[in-house]
Amino acid sequence: MKYYSYFRSSAAYRVRIALNLKGVDYEQVPVNLAKAQQQAQAYLSRNPQGLVPALELADGTVxxxxxxxxxxxxDTYPTPALYPADATKRALMRSFCLNIACDVHPLNNLSVLTxxxxxxxxxxxxxxxxxxxxVYRVFDAAEQQVATGTGKFCFGEAPSMADCLLIPQMYNALRFEVDVTAYPTLSAIYTHCTALPAFEAADPARQADNPDQAS
Amino acid sequence: MKYYSYFRSSAAYRVRIALNLKGVDYEQVPVNLAKAQQQAQAYLSRNPQGLVPALELADGTVxxxxxxxxxxxxDTYPTPALYPADATKRALMRSFCLNIACDVHPLNNLSVLTxxxxxxxxxxxxxxxxxxxxVYRVFDAAEQQVATGTGKFCFGEAPSMADCLLIPQMYNALRFEVDVTAYPTLSAIYTHCTALPAFEAADPARQADNPDQAS
Structure with a gap:
């Protein structure tokens, strides 16, 4: 599989974490958003929406x-599971994930800020x-949702989809110097998760298309 | 089940369509966004994020x-299925849905325009x-994705999750007088679906909390 990614895109970062947690082999293909390569015909022919990330399957489906x-x-690599087996618990986790995916990230991505x-x-x-x-609007609710947990992962005793969403969003918030002192549990989870191998390997700082890394 | 909804919220409209398509019984509880009832303590105690919609299950889980x-x-009412059984086709439909849910709707909802x-x-x-x-950024891609279809539904010969997402977004675009002439297939699907009973019953114009309806 080919994974079209940009080191700093938090949407791309989410999927890298999940690929690593599930131990899936993939070839990463950089798409440089700073050079608008996502709007170049070569990329648009694969993904007409012109956004990263995209995953090209073995049969060419993107x-x-x-x-x-x-x-x-x-669905395809069910082990280790990143969602709970119980439908209601899964819905609550999806709600946490979609708070980030729908109500923070789209408002704060590069095209909107531009x-x-x-x-x-x-x-x-x-x-x-x-x-x-x-960030505050969603993190206020997210902090409440995880406050009764262990401070290691968003839910339970193992990494889940919720952590795949939270970590890149927290990385972004810190990069934009958002004050996150009101979110001690989210911050503790960030510290814990980013030290784990699957998360560390997905870190923007470690990607080959990061100019600091390449130099 | 209690469904917390606002007649004009396109996110609430999506779920009404799916509830109707699946024939699920529910009691609709209006949350008046124009009066900021979603920020009142009575609602926040159920949904700390303060957004509609929310679904309260029989055991009180929201x-x-x-x-x-x-x-x-x-997951809970699998018939009729609103996603394809094949994992790759399901992913392509989710991608269509999430283009709307992540890359149009969050940017154009009331809190952002305010x-x-x-x-x-x-x-x-x-x-x-x-x-x-x-709207244009996402509808440009969405029109391409459905252009080879029948013009009745987004994908295939029956209503699916894609139609649950498209119809409310198109309703919103028309309400805001967006020029949709570049999207003939999306427009044909809108015309076809909105005449079907499950979609008609979900229409904002038909909801009890619509002031025009109540008067």
Whole structure:
């Protein structure tokens, strides 16, 4: 399988974690968002939406949207399971994941921040306030959802889909210097998970297309 | 089951369609977003994220996030199936659904349009341009994905999860007077589906909490 990814994309980072947790072999193909390679014809012919990530299967089928890819991985490589077996618990975990995937990430990704700046004339302070606003809205609820846990993983005693979503979002929040002191449990989970091999290997800092890594 | 909904919320509309298609009994409880009832303590105690929709199960568990609720419905009431049985086809349909759920809807919902207006000072033309921009980005790809179909449903010969997502998004686009002439197949599917009983009963115009309906 070929995995079209950009080191810094948090949607791409989610799927790398899951691929590593499940021990799936894949070839990573970099798509440089800073050079708008996702809008080049070579990529659009594979993924007309022009977003990363995308997963190209052995038969040439291209899957896009990180959550659809994560669900496909769970369906196709069921061990280790990243969702609970119980339908209601699974729904509660999906809700946690989709809070991040729908209500933070789409509002804070590069194309939106660029639109705010270039089309609406937002200044750097306004862009930073926008960024934090949507993080806080979701992290306030997410912190409550995990506060009764162990502080190692979002739910239970093993990595799950929730951790695949949280870790990249927290990485992004820290990169944008969002104040996360109100989220001690989310922060503890971040510290714990990022030290584990599957997460460490997925870290943007470790990817071959990270210019710091390549230099 | 109690379904917390607002007639005009497109996320709530998605789930109403699926509940109707599967013939599931439920009691609809209105949450008036125009009066900010989703931020009132009575609702926040059920759904800390303060968004609609939410589904309260018989044991009191509350599920939030429309996609998580839709997946739970599919898991719990498998007939009629709204996803294909084949894992790859299911992933392609989820990708279509998530294009809408992640890359249009979150950018165009009420809280975001309010932020643009009240915090960033965007004028009505700028808000309308923002709205259309994200619709076009996703509908351009979605039209390609369904163009080879029959124009009755997004995929295949029966309603699916893809139609549960498309119809409310198209309803919203028309309500905001987005020019959809570039999307003939999506428009034909909208015309076809909205005339079917399960979709008709889910229509915002038919909901008891719609002021036009109540008067």
């Amino acid at each position: 899957l896009s949207q990180s959550i659809a890819i994560l669900e496909w991985l769970e 639109y705010l700046r270039d089309v609406l004339g937002a200044d750097p302070q306004q862009v930073a306030a926008w960024y934090s606003h949507w | 599920l939030s996030q429309s996609i998580a609720i839709l997946e739970w419905l599919e 932020y643009l207006r009240d915090v960033l000072g965007a004028d009505p033309q700028q808000v309308a341009a923002w709205y259309s921009h994200w």
